[in-house]
Amino acid sequence: MTFTQYTRSLEVLPTELALRQAVSVLARLVRDSVFLDSHILPLLDEPAEDWYVAYREDLPIGSTSLQVFVWPAGTRTMIHDHACWGAFCCVVGTVFEERYQRLDDGSLADHARLKKHWQLPWSLEDGISTVLPGARGIHRVGNPTEVRAVSVHLYGPRLGEIDGRDYDPLCDYVCDRPHDRIRARKQTPETSR
Ligand SMILES: [Fe+2]
16 A cells, blocks of 8 residues: 555644544554565665655645654754644654743744653654644654664645744754755754754
8 A cells, every 4th residue: 555545635634633644544554564665674774874864755735744764873853843743653763752842932033942841762662653733742853772763754734834943942042944954865964854
């Protein structure tokens, strides 16, 4: 079964319902032997120093996006959010997710005050993590272990020119992240998804 068949009509659903469906789609996809053989196995030995998006498949413009992330040991994203909903499942190794709460009201430009809310490890048996759009889904994903991890992500429809926002809690800073800054395979650091 193809990704397109899995995600048929996902893009037309309201966020909460789409996320529920995305969890179901991901749960089937990460146990699909054809998908695993073709999209995950080849990534296990690819040399890489930083995390990257190894595979991306977008349904027609404005729709759902499937992305496969590779996490070499010791790599992690910036703290960020997404303009759309998202869900991911770690299929190889373990990633850790930190989730943050925003304490300010967003009224000051470029300013955001964050507090860490929780941190959880995610392996295949832990299931699927979901994030809501914007400040309801501020997080960081990384791999502090000593072995590579690979995760499969679904993102909701592209809603505008902004992919999400990047945060720096050390100086209470937040800025928009354009879509073209999403990291493709094996590019340089300092961008995030
Ligand atoms: Fe994210």
